[in-house]
Amino acid sequence: MDPRIFASEISVDHQEQTLTIKWGDGHASVYGLDGIRRACPCVECAGGHDQMGQEADPAIFKQPPAQTRQITSMQEMGNYAMQIFWGDGHDSGIYRWEYLRDLCPIENGITDSGS
Numbered sequence: 001m002d003p004r005i006f007a008s009e010i011s012v013d014h015q016e017q018t019l020t021i022k023w024g025d026g027h028a029s030v031y032g033l034d035g036i037r038r039a040c041p042c043v044e045c046a047g048g049h050d051q052m053g054q055e056a057d058p059a060i061f062k063q064p065p066a067q068t069r070q071i072t073s074m075q076e077m078g079n080y081a082m083q084i085f086w087g088d089g090h091d092s093g094i095y096r097w098e099y100l101r102d103l104c105p106i107e108n109g110i111t112d113s114g115s
């Protein structure tokens, strides 16, 4: 399996409102929770079947968070994706690792690495 899309460690910091994924190649992606929620790939959030498979623009992470988000749990799906359970009960988003890696705000030049 491609180490770029192998999540070795996942953590959520509700204080900082960030989701951090450490990848098999050593890179760590840090996402704003509101951005990740707005990038939800489920039919409801992505705007219907016509939009299925359409990926969110990483520029979504440039926007100031619209609201505080909470992740209650995360469930890995096989080895290709994870399902995120949000505090407001929304849980139909299946985030493929490849999708998440493509969205990495650091690699897309949206945010710096925080150092």
Ligand SMILES: [Zn+2]
Pocket: 040, 041, 042, 043, 044, 045, 046, 090, 092, 093
């Ligand atoms: Zn959704």
